[in-house]
Amino acid sequence: MKKVVLVTGASGYLGGRLCHALLDQGYSVKAFVRKTSDLSALPDGGGAFQIAYGDVTDYTSLLQAFSGCHVIFHAAALVEPWIPDPSRFCSVNVGGLKNVLKAYKEEAANTIEKIVYTSSFFALGSTDGYIADENQVHSAKYFSTEYEKSKAIADKIAMEAAAEGVPIVPVYPGVIYGRGKVTTGNIVALMLVERFNGRLPGYMGQENGFSFSHVDDVAQGHIAAMEKGRPGERYLLTGENASFKNVFDLAAIITQTAKPRFRIPLFLIEVYGWLSVLVSRITGKLPFISPPTVDVLRHQWAYSCEKAKVELDYNPRSLKEGLLEVLPWLKSLGLIKY
Template sequence: MSKLCLVTGANGHLGNTLVRALLAEGYRVRAGVRDTSDTEPFAGLDCQRVYVELLDEAALDRALDGVEVLFQVAAAFRHWSADPEADIITPNVQGTRLVLQAAARAGVERVVYVSSVAAVGHDGSALDETSWNEEVENPYYRSKILSERVAWEAAQALGLWMVSVLPSAMVGPNASRLTDTMGFLESIRQRQVPLAPDFHFNFVDVRDVAQGLIRAAQSGRAGQRYILANERSSSFADLLRAINAVSPGYRQPARAPRWLLMCVAWLQEAQAGLGGRPARLTRSQVRLFQGVRQEYDTGKARRELGFQPRPSDAVLREAFAYLWRRADQ
């Protein structure tokens, strides 16, 4: 029989896409979710839904019973919170430690740990897997850096076979709820971005990342990191070209200087602190992204995993087309 895989965060963007990709390749899949009553992402999928909460050790033990391959996808993905330590950092770091301890107790054969290029960093040069980010201001970035370090410490101490994969900004189909990344594209689609930031994000199709995870489990080398990204980043002008290829009529807004973005972010954070609604732009994001290209050397993943990502312009066109279809449903 095919191997039994557990995918944590299976109703999320990457998790759900990975479930579909694993099923297409004949794997048996156990889909770990926090809300087992949320059946919509799994309509028509022949997988078992199980309760998984990374901070619930008993639930982890039950979910991992008999599992041969663990895909640790679940994580808090947000850049703002009224209490980032409790809502972002602790769940990601402590959840990583507990799920790997449970994997060791269950005798899991292989662990594919999903980190992020946030743990690699970006400085405009083509960074590879040897780079570790030292950024500590942005809570999401800090959580991903600390979580991956904890994962490697735990894997070594527990004798686990583990690889980590580091995706860039994922876009594409199977987003039952929009991530921050997909939400940014949706705000462009809805003409809610009046100023053009000098941001250069590295976009990758979520389906390519899912395939990269499967290949990492099959042919990755234990103890290795693999960047799953495109080799070039995309400017705001690139985003507009992509959406105009899908639905013409979008114009380039005025360029936003750094000082103005910082003012907007400050206001967003102040309003979020009063009303509880997440800030759509934070000062730490402006400091992270303004004027810096996110470029990566993906040669290792291409050589060892056969990673072949769609070109970034095609990735963006397909992502905007998906958002239009989603809006029409």
């Protein structure tokens, strides 16, 4: 019998790719989405794929969706650098996980074998001057963004649940990029669009590193965490540690276009961020750059995925390999020209 897996946040950037990957590997997938969600990135319905409507903040709808499932992929999250009501980060990212754990306890006697929880490298904190692994715990003394704060709090809740015997496997992607939705969840694609359209004329950020994770590698890492991951063990699903300067330089080499000639000072980006927030409050459209984004750029976020390589056979591609796929894809969509 096919295992039935529930994917929360299935309409999101990672969630949609995960649904496709699970179907490709023979699982029966139940996609948990809100009625207002854009479902264009999801597989066609029928057969081994079904949609369950609800919201992770609505416990009743979540509990109903759990029925008949063997594995829960809790990928739902509010992923934005800034929103007008910051309390929503806690209600979705912390409250959503609490509801998943509560629903598991109610359904535990039935079919659920494992919960794979999508955390984030932000939950472990910055790594200024070194490369971190799964042993790092966020100091919780300072947070660059409300998103980071919510994921750090949720991480603690996940580990406490694991200590109580809940079969939860937390996974920690880095900066996710690749084909799929061009949203703030795919910030590399967004920045490349800005760069190739002349709206981002220089380099952004310091020489500090980020860990870049291709979305399809992360999806495969989730499936491996379900099949091989040990409950209560953390797994970093990160990739190559590089800077956004490396991203732009590689993109220029691949497309045979000019590299940026200067670095935009962070104080100028911060001023632009404050102006963008002001415009956002008037128009309702979320800003591309905000002051919390600038704070993230001041730090290093570099991680090792050796544990996932050894235990999950996780095999992340290089940043160059990923960009060789992403750039022609963005060009085919008409979003960039070169």
